[in-house]
Amino acid sequence: MSGPPVVPFDWHRIWLGDAPPLFLLEIVFRTAVIFVWLLLLLRLTGKRGLAQLSALELVIVIALGSAAGDPLFYPEVPLLHAMLALALVVGFQRALAGLVVRSERVETFMEGQPVELVRDGVFSVAALEQANLSREDLFEKLRSHTVMQLGEVRRAYFEQDGGLTVFRHDTAPPPGLPVVPPWDLEPPTVLNPDLPQHGFVACLDCGRVRQVSGLLDGCTCGGLDGWTAATTDPLAGPGRSARHDV
Structure with missing residues (x-):
């Protein structure tokens, strides 16, 4: 490792390092830029990527972890700089949380919509x-x-x-497109459009159910996957077809 040797418990290095005091203002600027950039990037990942954490909560986890981790191991990172960055992250979080409560537009941008x-x-x-x-x-x-x-x-x-x-539904549900067993394990049977069908059928592209008696035509969704027998209980066993759900 190049450079002068590290002097243990050099209080000036521990708290301020070699940077001038004005560098503290640059830390404010740097923290604000990274905080906003992280928020924008995490909003682009969508709700699925965020799982159970909101974008703001995930930014807090990332930013606090980064700001708190470096001064633990690197002697060239002054404690005062890290403490300022941590305080700024928490301050930004409190300010944005307040805006989310007061402004529906900010809440929609930060957390999306159902x-x-x-x-x-x-x-x-x-x-x-x-x-x-x-x-x-x-x-x-x-x-x-x-x-x-x-x-x-x-x-x-x-x-x-x-x-x-x-x-x-609170009462007995109507027949519909089966989602069990998982299609990866047991794909639903595609009905032959050239053969007459009788009973309830479900579109494989959107789940729309219709009652038919004769040849099948296309679904209004425009899908190409075809139709399968609609059912009220996919786990009832073999032979549970559309005609049994009439």
Whole structure:
């Protein structure tokens, strides 16, 4: 390691280092820039990337960890500089938290808005893209709420914290697109459009259910994956087809 040897308990080095006192103002500027930059980057990751932490909370974790870690190991990092950076991070957090409470526009920018993913058993492909989720991601989250088929779901919202809120039917649900077993393990049977079908069928692209008696045509969503038998209980065993759910 080059440079002069480190003198233990050199109080001037420990607290101020070799930088002039005006460098403390530069730390204020540096901390503000990095704090705002981290917020912008984390907002771009979306709610899925943030999981259960808000963008502001994650910035606090990153910034405090970085500011607190360096002075623990590097003798050239003065304690006063690190203490100032830590105080600034906490101060920025308190100020932004106050703005979030007082301003709906700031809250929307910082935390985003809930997204409606499912309405009356039909999921929105556009909403999934907005939430940065795939169809399989949605089905996985629904299964964690013990949802077996989309007909059980009246509304499903992707919340600001990245969680899923599900409102279900209070009584016997209508038939819907099965989400269990997971499609990766057991994909649903695609109905042959050239053969007459009878009963309830569900679109594989959006979950829309219709009752048919004859040949299948395209869904209004414009999807190309076709149709499968709608069901009220996908786990009832083989032979549970659309005609049994009429």
